[in-house]
Amino acid sequence: xxxxxxxxxxxxxxxxxxxxxxxxxxxxxxxxxxxxxxxxxxxxxxxxxxxxxxxxxxxxxxxxxxxxxxxxxxxxxxxxxxxxxxxxxxxxxxxxxxxxxxxxxxxxxxxxx
Amino acid sequence: xxxxxxxxxxxxxxxxxxxxxxxxxxxxxxxxxxxxxxxxxxxxxxxxxxxxxxxxxxxxxxxxxxxxxxxxxxxxxxxxxxxxxxxxxxxxxxxxxxxxxxxxxxxxxxxxxxxxx
Numbered sequence: 001x002x003x004x005x006x007x008x009x010x011x012x013x014x015x016x017x018x019x020x021x022x023x024x025x026x027x028x029x030x031x032x033x034x035x036x037x038x039x040x041x042x043x044x045x046x047x048x049x050x051x052x053x054x055x056x057x058x059x060x061x062x063x064x065x066x067x068x069x070x071x072x073x074x075x076x077x078x079x080x081x082x083x084x085x086x087x088x089x090x091x092x093x094x095x096x097x098x099x100x101x102x103x104x105x106x107x108x109x110x111x112x113x
Numbered sequence: 114x115x116x117x118x119x120x121x122x123x124x125x126x127x128x129x130x131x132x133x134x135x136x137x138x139x140x141x142x143x144x145x146x147x148x149x150x151x152x153x154x155x156x157x158x159x160x161x162x163x164x165x166x167x168x169x170x171x172x173x174x175x176x177x178x179x180x181x182x183x184x185x186x187x188x189x190x191x192x193x194x195x196x197x198x199x200x201x202x203x204x205x206x207x208x209x210x211x212x213x214x215x216x217x218x219x220x221x222x223x224x225x226x227x228x229x230x
Contacts, residue, residue, distance in 0.1 A: 001155075009154065034218055043119070043221030044157070044205050089157065099210075100147065101219065105156040 004092050006104035014112050019077040021107050023090030026071065030092035034101060035064060035075045038087045047088070048075070052077045080111045115141050117209050119222025126197055126229055134192045134225045136207030141211035142187035145221065149205040160205075161192040177205075197229040 036044035091101035
C-alpha cells in the first residue's frame with residue numbers, strides 16, 4: 001500500500017515553460033513534505049520542503065504547494081531549464097512519529113531545449 | 114552543507130560472496146543513518162535504520178542476517194550483503210540526517226550499484 005503516490009512516471013516540458021509535478025498521499029498523519037531531485041547514478045539531493053502549517057513555499061524557481069484537504073502537493077518549476085531534467089521524488093514524514101520520510105516512486109522530468 | 118560519502122559506487126560480485134558498502138558523514142556526526150534500496154522504476158525503499166552504538170532497526174521483510182549493518186562510529190555505517198544472490202542486485206543508497214533536528218532533510222550518498230553474477 002503506497003502512502004505517497006506520484007502517478008505520473010514521466011513528464012516532458014519545453015525549456016522556459018512551467019513544469020508541474022504532482023504528489024498525493026494517503027496518511028493523514030503526514031505533516032512534513034519534501035521534494036528531492038535525483039540524477040542517474042547519484043543519490044537524491046534535497047530540493048525544497050513544506051510544513052503542513054503552510055500551503056506554499058517558494059525558493060527561487062521552485063515552489064511547492066500543499067493542499068491538505070485533498071492530500072495533494074505539487075512542485076512547480078518555472079522557468080524550466082534543461083538542467084532540471086532529473087527524477088523528482090516526493091517524500092512525506094510524520095512529526096512526532098518516526099520522522100523517516102516515505103518516498104513516492106518518482107517522476108522523470110525531461111526539459112527539452 | 115552536510116555531505117554523505119558512499120563507497121564503492123559500483124561493485125560486481127559473484128553469487129555467494131559478500132559485499133561491504135560504506136557510508137560516511139564527512140562534515141557532521143550522524144547518530145542515525147538510513148539504508149535504502151531502489152529497484153528500477155520504483156521508489157526508495159527503506160531497508161533499515163542504523164543507530165550508532167546499538168543494533169539496527171530493520172523494516173518488515175528485510176532479512177537482518179542477510180543485510181548486516183554496523184554503525185561503529187558517529188561518522189561511519191556499513192552495510193554488508195552476505196551470500197549475495199542475483200536478486201540482491203540493486204541500487205543501495207545510504208543517508209543521514211543533518212544536525213538541524215529530526216525534521217531536517219536527509220542527505221544522501223551517491224549510491225552503490227551492486228550487480229551479482
